[in-house]
Amino acid sequence: MRLLAALERQPLDRPPIWFMRQAGRYLPEYRQLRADHSFEVAMSTPEIAAEITLQPLRRFPLDAAIVFSDIMTPLMGMGVGIEFKPGPRLDPLTVDHVADLDPLDASTVGFVAETIQRVRSAVAPDVAVIGFAGGPVTLLSYLLEGGGSKHFPRFRAGLHEPRIEEALFVLATSMRVYLESQIEAGADVVQLFDSWAGLLSESMFRRLAVPPALHTLTGLSVPTLYFVPGGSHLLETLPEIGASGYGVDWRLPLDDAWRRVGEDRVIQGNLDPGVLLSSPPAVRAAVEKVLTEAAGRPGHIFNLGHGILPDTPLETVEAMVESVVGAGNRNAIERDRTIAS
Amino acid sequence: MRLLAALERQPLDRPPIWFMRQAGRYLPEYRQLRADHSFEVAMSTPEIAAEITLQPLRRFPLDAAIVFSDIMTPLMGMGVGIEFKPGPRLDPLTVDHVADLDPLDASTVGFVAETIQRVRSAVAPDVAVIGFAGGPVTLLSYLLEGGGSKHFPRFRAGLHEPRIEEALFVLATSMRVYLESQIEAGADVVQLFDSWAGLLSESMFRRLAVPPALHTLTGLSVPTLYFVPGGSHLLETLPEIGASGYGVDWRLPLDDAWRRVGEDRVIQGNLDPGVLLSSPPAVRAAVEKVLTEAAGRPGHIFNLGHGILPDTPLETVEAMVESVVGAGNRNAIERDRTIAS
Numbered sequence: 001m002r003l004l005a006a007l008e009r010q011p012l013d014r015p016p017i018w019f020m021r022q023a024g025r026y027l028p029e030y031r032q033l034r035a036d037h038s039f040e041v042a043m044s045t046p047e048i049a050a051e052i053t054l055q056p057l058r059r060f061p062l063d064a065a066i067v068f069s070d071i072m073t074p075l076m077g078m079g080v081g082i083e084f085k086p087g088p089r090l091d092p093l094t095v096d097h098v099a100d101l102d103p104l105d106a107s108t109v110g111f112v113a114e115t116i117q118r119v120r121s122a123v124a125p126d127v128a129v130i131g132f133a134g135g136p137v138t139l140l141s142y143l144l145e146g147g148g149s150k151h152f153p154r155f156r157a158g159l160h161e162p163r164i165e166e167a168l169f170v171l172a173t174s175m176r177v178y179l180e181s182q183i184e185a186g187a188d189v190v191q192l193f194d195s196w197a198g199l200l201s202e203s204m205f206r207r208l209a210v211p212p213a214l215h216t217l218t219g220l221s222v223p224t225l226y227f228v229p230g231g232s233h234l235l236e237t238l239p240e241i242g243a244s245g246y247g248v249d250w251r252l253p254l255d256d257a258w259r260r261v262g263e264d265r266v267i268q269g270n271l272d273p274g275v276l277l278s279s280p281p282a283v284r285a286a287v288e289k290v291l292t293e294a295a296g297r298p299g300h301i302f303n304l305g306h307g308i309l310p311d312t313p314l315e316t317v318e319a320m321v322e323s324v325v326g327a328g329n330r331n332a333i334e335r336d337r338t339i340a341s
Numbered sequence: 342m343r344l345l346a347a348l349e350r351q352p353l354d355r356p357p358i359w360f361m362r363q364a365g366r367y368l369p370e371y372r373q374l375r376a377d378h379s380f381e382v383a384m385s386t387p388e389i390a391a392e393i394t395l396q397p398l399r400r401f402p403l404d405a406a407i408v409f410s411d412i413m414t415p416l417m418g419m420g421v422g423i424e425f426k427p428g429p430r431l432d433p434l435t436v437d438h439v440a441d442l443d444p445l446d447a448s449t450v451g452f453v454a455e456t457i458q459r460v461r462s463a464v465a466p467d468v469a470v471i472g473f474a475g476g477p478v479t480l481l482s483y484l485l486e487g488g489g490s491k492h493f494p495r496f497r498a499g500l501h502e503p504r505i506e507e508a509l510f511v512l513a514t515s516m517r518v519y520l521e522s523q524i525e526a527g528a529d530v531v532q533l534f535d536s537w538a539g540l541l542s543e544s545m546f547r548r549l550a551v552p553p554a555l556h557t558l559t560g561l562s563v564p565t566l567y568f569v570p571g572g573s574h575l576l577e578t579l580p581e582i583g584a585s586g587y588g589v590d591w592r593l594p595l596d597d598a599w600r601r602v603g604e605d606r607v608i609q610g611n612l613d614p615g616v617l618l619s620s621p622p623a624v625r626a627a628v629e630k631v632l633t634e635a636a637g638r639p640g641h642i643f644n645l646g647h648g649i650l651p652d653t654p655l656e657t658v659e660a661m662v663e664s665v666v667g668a669g670n671r672n673a674i675e676r677d678r679t680i681a682s
Contacts, residue, residue, distance in 0.1 A: 148491070153650045160623055201591050201613055232571035233592040244505030250542050251574040272542055274497030282501055309494045 002063045003128035004035060005052040007223040007244050014328025015291075017321060018130070020227075021307035022056040023068045026317065029055050039084040043069050044111045048135055050118035051255035053126060059314075060321045064128040064189070065119050067182070069112055071134030071193055072142060074178045077108035080143065094147035095158045095226035098167035104174035104183035115186035120186030128189050131182030133227070135194025136171035136212035142196075152199060157198075157206060172212035176220075183222050192216060192224040198230030204244070205234050213241045225268060230304050237261035250274075250305030254293035268295075268301040271320065276304075276312045280319035294330075342468035343404045345532060347583050348564040348607055350640040357404035358662060359471070361568075362648035363637075364409045365395040367658070380425040384410050385452045391459035398426075398464060400655075401662045405469040405530070406460050408523070412534055413483060415519045416447030418548035421484065433487035436499045439508035445515035446644045447522035454526035459566055469530055472523030475598030476535025476569070477512035483537075493540060496509030500549060509590025513553035517561075524563050532566040533557060533584070539571030542663050546575050566609060570647050576601035588600045590617075591646030595634035608635075609642035612661065617645075621660035628664035637672075 002016040024030055032053060034042060042048045052068040069198030072080075072088040078101050082090045084188040106113070112131075120129045142148070160257070179190045197209045206254065209228075217224045228234060238246045238261050245266030248257040249272070258267050275286045287302075294300040302324045308317070342356040348484050365371055371393060375383060383389045393409040413421075413429040419442050423431045447454070453472075461470045482496040483489070490496070498503065520531045538550045550569075557567045568588030569575055579587045579602050586607030589598040591614070616627045635641040643665045649658070 150489070151647075151650060153615075153618060153652055156613075156650075157618035157652075159615065160619035198592075202593055202597075204613075230571060251539075252543055256543075272497075272545075274494075274500065277494060277498035294643035306492075309492060309497075311494055311498075 001188060002127045003124050003130075003301065004157065004223065006299060006301050007189065009266060011298050012328075013201065013331040014324060015294065015300040016128075017093040017302040017324045018062050018064035018066065019304045019308055019320075020277055022060075022062065022066065023052045023054075024308065025310040026312040026314070027055055028314075033279070039070075039086055043073060045113050046114040046118055049111070049115040049305050050122065053115065053119045054122055057127065061325055062321070064130050065123055066130040066132065066191070067112065067116050067119060067187070069115070069132070071132070071139065071195070073112060074106075074109050074133065074174060075139060075143070076236055077106070078102065078104050078174060087148045088142055089147045090143070092154055093143045095140075095144065095161040095163050095167045098140060098143055099163040099170060101170050101174075103170055104177050106177050109178070110181075112178075116182055116185040116187050120219065129187050129293045130189045130191055130195060130225075131179060131185075131187030132191045133175040133178050133216065134152075134184075135192050135197055135209065136168045136175060136216065137193050137200065137209040138173050138196045139175075140167060140198070147295065152196065155196075156199070159204065162280070163213075164208065165263060168208060168212040170298045171213065172215040174177075175216045179220060183220060187222060189223050189225065190217075191247075194226065194228040194231075197228045198234065202233050202237060208235055210240050212236070213243075218242055225301075227268070232257075239265065244301070245301065247303065249306065254290050254300075255295070258294075258297070263297075264299075266299040266301065268303045270303070270305040273306050273309050273312070276316040276320065277309060278316065280315055283316045283319040284323050287327075291324070291327055342467050342469045342529060344471075344642065345564065347640060347642050348349065348530065350607060352639050352667075354672040355508050355665060356635065356641040356643040357469075358643040358665045359405035359407065359469075360645045360649055360661075361407075363401075363403065363407065364393050364395075365649065366651040366653070367649055367653040368396055368400070369655075380411075380427055384414060385467040387452050387459055390452070390456040391463065394456065394460045395463055398468065401658065402666055403468070403662065406464055406473050407473065407532075408453065408457050408460060410456070410473070412473070412480065414453060415447075415450050415474065415515060416480060416484070417444050418447070419445050419515060420445065426680050428489045429483055430488045431484070433495055434484045435546070435600060436481075436485065436504050436508045438504040439484055440511060442515075445518050447518050449557065449664040450519070451522075453519075454522045457523055457526040457528050462577045462579060470528050471566075472520060472526075472531045474516040474519050474523075474530030474531070474533055474557070476533050476538055476550065476567075477509045477516060477557065478550040479535050480512050480516075482540070494538065496537075497540070500545065505549065506552075507621055509549060509553040513556040516557045520557065520561060524561060528563060530564050530566065531558075531561065532568060532588075535567065535569040535572075538569045539575065541605070543574055543578060547578055547581065551578070551581050554584075558582065558584055566642075568609070571640065573598075580606065586640070586642065589646065595631050595641075596636070599635075599638070604638075605640075607640040607642065609644045611644070611646040614645045614647050614650050614653070617657040617661065618650060619657065621656055624657045624660040625664045628661055628668075632665070632668055634648040
């Protein structure tokens with residue numbers, strides 16, 4: 001699998017490509033399916049969730065499928081009532097309440113593992129299946145806030161509560177169990193999405209985000225990816241998490257970001273999803289820039305710097321994927337020419 | 342004025358202190374006034390706007406007053422219909438539409454200058470009055486999006502439109518005129534708030550945010566401050582804007598941020614406003630950390646790393662202000678003791 005090879009930093013003719021939210025609203029076939037099924041029904045029904053997971057692979061020659069689900073899904077299995085409209089909404093919890101939750105029993109959300117089994121059987125052997133979970137700090141941000149928020153004031157107040165570490169470790173233990181169930185079901189790689197950890201200062205991140213992320217990921221039996229968007233101030237700190245690779249957003253050039261994380265690391269990224277709202281020529285130029293910055297180093301996984309935006313036109317997505325895959329063909333031709341000469 | 346002295350990098354016994362959104366919702370007297378007047382009426386009526394501007398100075402020994410207004414206010418003077426609920430809401434414009442707007446005639450929003458006149462006459466001579474405007478890129482983000490947004494897709498699509506630079510320069514020319522009118526009315530310092538410029542990659546920031554900010558600020562007759570929150574990836578680029586000083590958010594330790602912007606720069610920041618949701622002892626420790634990182638260097642302006650959060654209790658604000666002002670007293674005693682011995 002090309003994705004696993006990149007995670008092992010093997011030399012490749014081109015980086016593997018997949019992109020965040022590749023199974024989602026920019027696809028007409030997704031919108032059509034969702035017209036008949038709520039988000040909750042779609043993600044908790046393995047046939048439908050697997051179909052949605054596979055949709056982007058029918059259109060584009062991607063190197064990975066990522067299971068269609070939500071980072072809040074396992075919390076429903078822990079007894080937290082959550083609605084999706086489409087972002088998660090719930091009655092805000094306190095830090096004490098979270099600290100007192102029973103850790104996840106993965107069988108309560110067994111439909112995720114079943115979806116992964118279905119996807120693993122359906123895709124080609126060289127396509128990796130990615131499972132995922134939310135970072136403990138990020139899950140806590142939604143739990144304390146009751147959903148998404150501009151400034152997350154309840155969450156930021158909660159960070160100073162006495163039982164904060166305890167609450168985070170309940171979530172970390174649960175996410176570990178959850179990822180293990182996905183690996184057992186056939187996930188080849190797992191990614192931890194720490195979507196709001198970038199709100200933390202570097203020192204708070206080190207104190208509150210790193211230990212539970214480490215606890216979630218260390219010793220899992222497949223390679224792991226960790227991504228915190230808006231984390232330019234955290235790049236130097238990321239290796240403390242001990243993941244196999246790190247996602248970086250679009251804010252810094254890939255070579256600069258890579259230098260900050262560490263040249264010997266696996267890096268995933270980092271095309272600005274905003275560029276996909278422009279035109280195919282602009283997208284091709286932007287892909288070229290990312291590939292130039294990657295400079296063929298081993299350990300590059302091509303991805304967007306954030307989830308694809310819902311109104312993205314298909315033609316720019318096609319231009320992106322073709323540019324990355326085409327780069328491989330060009331490199332292969334170049335290599336054959338070199339050998340022949 | 343202590344603020345001006347810091348902007349000139351004079352040695353001081355303590356940094357000047359003011360904080361973003363100091364005239365606002367965390368103050369009971371503000372909420373009381375706003376119960377009788379809409380945001381629009383409050384900011385466009387000089388008596389009321391001046392009273393709100395002065396409210397925090399009646400409570401705390403701050404070194405500056407910042408005029409109560411909104412970065413979108415001057416756009417109303419340019420004929421854009423905007424409602425505040427409380428964030429700005431408007432019918433989204435196109436890049437072409439913005440490029441075709443007539444630049445601001447500052448007399449259309451003369452109430453802002455009049456508010457500044459009133460505030461300047463009311464405050465003590467050593468208190469600085471700060472005028473402000475929004476950064477052109479940030480104003481454009483609201484104009485294209487129709488208000489605030491999680492991902493600003495219309496804005497990010499607009500960045501690739503042919504007339505983007507033209508649109509930004511209409512806004513830059515207007516903000517320059519606007520700031521000049523505030524300076525003429527008595528503003529001692531002006532700050533450009535580029536609230537959403539941190540969404541831009543470093544290269545897009547250099548191409549689209551720096552030139553109009555430079556055009557807005559260069560050659561103004563008073564010192565200038567520039568602030569982009571979520572801009573950890575831009576710190577090394579900030580000096581290209583040519584402001585007298587730069588705000589930094591809470592994400593990096595002050596000494597690290599200062600090093601990235603440049604040791605010889607004036608830096609404003611950077612207490613995490615989230616800490617003010619905790620307790621006075623935690624706030625005192627956090628202030629101490631900021632002051633330790635500043636290490637008495639000339640050119641430090643104490644501030645929050647972002648606007649104060651609406652639910653902040655007064656006791657933590659008091660603890661913050663007292664800690665900064667108290668540090669000055671301690672330093673003065675220390676200095677006198679040294680001289681006496």
